[in-house]
Amino acid sequence: MSAAWLSRLKQSLVAREAQGLLRRLHARGSRETELNLADNDYLALSKDPSVVAAAAAALKEWGASSSASPLVSGYTALHAALEKKLAAWHGYAHGIILNTGYAANAAVLGGLPREGDLVLADRLVHASMLSGIESSGAKLVRFPHNDLDTLEIKLIKAANYAGAVFVVTESVYSMDGDSPDLKRLSELRDRFGFCWVLDEAHATGWHGATGSGLQEEQGVRGAADIVVGTLGKALGSQGAYVLSRESAVREALINFSGEFIYSTYLAPSSAAAGLAAIQRVEEIGSERSALHALSHEWRAALGEAGFAVPAGHSPIIPVILGDAVRTVHFAQKLKEAGIRVSAIRPPTVPTGTGRLRISLRRGLTAADLKKFIKAMQEAAL
Ligand SMILES: Cc1ncc(COP(=O)(O)O)c(C=O)c1O
Structure with a gap:
């Protein structure tokens, strides 16, 4: 290891600390003694008896790991049932499970746009989306947060763009808790024909008559071309999913996404917890x-x-x-x-x-x- 490199690394940490921005890990215990206003378990489902029982039963039946990547033997009947359930719930024909929301966004936005394409992204989209867009080679243009007037102007300017145009938004922004007008986004999509990628990570469970998310609540269920969601927030489990109307999106992720292909697949118990959580979300409507x-x-x-x-x-x-x-x-x-x-x-x-x-x-x-x-x-x- 080079001393110069190590010194550079340490200096970067010292600089972070001097700005008051150094992050440290704190291991918490299993017993909650504090009032918890920090995590994303919005519906308290991670400890819901039926969710825990479903995960425990799957642990007994399937073991603690999927033990392989999905194309080898990690993909189980539980994953297949979960992707079908999620797709039907959100109003899509196709779904695929990925290991985390981060991986799902990186896979979708890193793999579907290409060099020569244009991605218009809200200024505050999640780091995982940006990471994907940056690795795709597509041109990234950001529009001010939730400012759909500016987005519309950029779409008009891009009307004759040679490559494909993508628009990337969240439905509930993770650090601001606010939302764009999804109905207007849906109208813009119909008018300009872009591919709309919508992250419903923080909306699912909390919004919509059946709890599927903000598209459902705003009356535009199934409008976005691609929905990314996560099981690790209101659904009380972990893992994530990508939904689409077109089977080609699912097939492309299965065939080209490194995040999907080269990683041990989500544990079956997490898939079972996700399935039980969806049922609870529907029950507590x-x-x-x-x-x-x-x-x-x-x-x-x-x-x-x-x-x-x-x-x-x-x-x-x-x-x-x-x-x-x-x-x-x-x-x-x-x-x-x-x-x-x-x-x-x-x-x-x-x-x-x-x-x-x-x-x-x-x-x-x-x-x-x-x-x-x-x-x-x-x-x-
Ligand atoms: C909007 C958004 N998308 C995706 C993710 C990543 O999801 P996961 O925690 O499942 O990796 C997060 C996590 O904080 C998020 O806020």
């Missing part, structure tokens, strides 16, 4: 309006306490605090009060927009909200 009311209530309480937060009813509430040091101070004070929240800093979010990312979950009580607001007010002193 009548609670969905109460979840949206919870989101309104927490936002209103934050506003009354002097913290400006955007309106909305998604499970993610950003409390923008500005610089990284102030953000970490708030997270630390909340931790001391027994509340776990994530302090999100650059480069995950743009400079100067450090924030607490409040992640709501089914089962939060009025007492939890009171405790949280009190801790926020004390942190602000």
